[in-house]
Amino acid sequence: EVQLVESGGGLVQPGRSLRLSCAASGFTFDDYAMHWVRQGPGKGLEWVSGISWNNDKIVYADSVKGRFTISRDNARNSLYLQVNSLRLEDTALYYCAKGGDSGWKNLDSWGQGTLVTVSS
Amino acid sequence: DIQMTQSPSSVSASVGDRVTITCRASQGINSWLAWYQQKPGKAPKLLIYGASSLQTGVPSRFSGSGSGTDFTLTISSLQPEDFAIYYCQQANSFPLTFGGGTKVEIK
Numbered sequence: 001e002v003q004l005v006e007s008g009g010g011l012v013q014p015g016r017s018l019r020l021s022c023a024a025s026g027f028t029f030d031d032y033a034m035h036w037v038r039q040g041p042g043k044g045l046e047w048v049s050g051i052s053w054n055n056d057k058i059v060y061a062d063s064v065k066g067r068f069t070i071s072r073d074n075a076r077n078s079l080y081l082q083v084n085s086l087r088l089e090d091t092a093l094y095y096c097a098k099g100g101d102s103g104w105k106n107l108d109s110w111g112q113g114t115l116v117t118v119s120s
Numbered sequence: 121d122i123q124m125t126q127s128p129s130s131v132s133a134s135v136g137d138r139v140t141i142t143c144r145a146s147q148g149i150n151s152w153l154a155w156y157q158q159k160p161g162k163a164p165k166l167l168i169y170g171a172s173s174l175q176t177g178v179p180s181r182f183s184g185s186g187s188g189t190d191f192t193l194t195i196s197s198l199q200p201e202d203f204a205i206y207y208c209q210q211a212n213s214f215p216l217t218f219g220g221g222t223k224v225e226i227k
Contacts, residue, residue, distance in 0.1 A: 035216075037164075044207065044218055044219075044220050044221045045156075045158075045164065045207055045209075045218040045221075046218070047209075047215055047216040047217065047218070050214070050216070059214040059215070060215075061215045062121075062215065095163055095164075100166070100169060102169045102170060102173065103152075103169070103170075103211060105152065105154075105211035105212075105214075105216055106154050106166060106169040106170075106211050107154070107156075107164075107166060107209075108166045108169075108175065109166075110163035110164055110165070111163060112162075112163055113163060
């Protein structure tokens, strides 16, 4: 069974940084692309970033480009998101999601999320 | 960026009803369209990919259709566990974009 467990969220002041982590199990991690998707309080889903299985393609939403960095450690079955220069509008539940067998832009498994709250 | 527009934003229906949700892309995306279900306090769940392919384990009362810019998610006979928010997502190009969601509520 696929399991994705996010961690690293918390309450942080504007301008500060956090490192989000996602521990993966139940599948061959280095065969699949991975993504981060966020959901603001009471809002819809916003794709944040994606990374191919071998790191050769990394993509970001414009809203986070230059501030967030996605990475993965296939030896540790882990995905990361370094979030810098946080803004109030970055407050959200951040989900880790697995790219699908049917194409890496389909998100076929999701974690339960880690909450990032940006507030002064 | 490709904009995804869902309608309606909410629908009230009874158990056993047929429910149809539509999603329109701002430009053609072939069949690169996925549908997700999200229940309160839970992560989204992939229902359909490639506009019409059912994800493993998803009940057959869910179906998807469409190509190009116009897509539909149909629940043929609404069950109590289907009350949730449904999102479409274009899988044609980055950045991936989602529709605003359709809340299916109990009538």
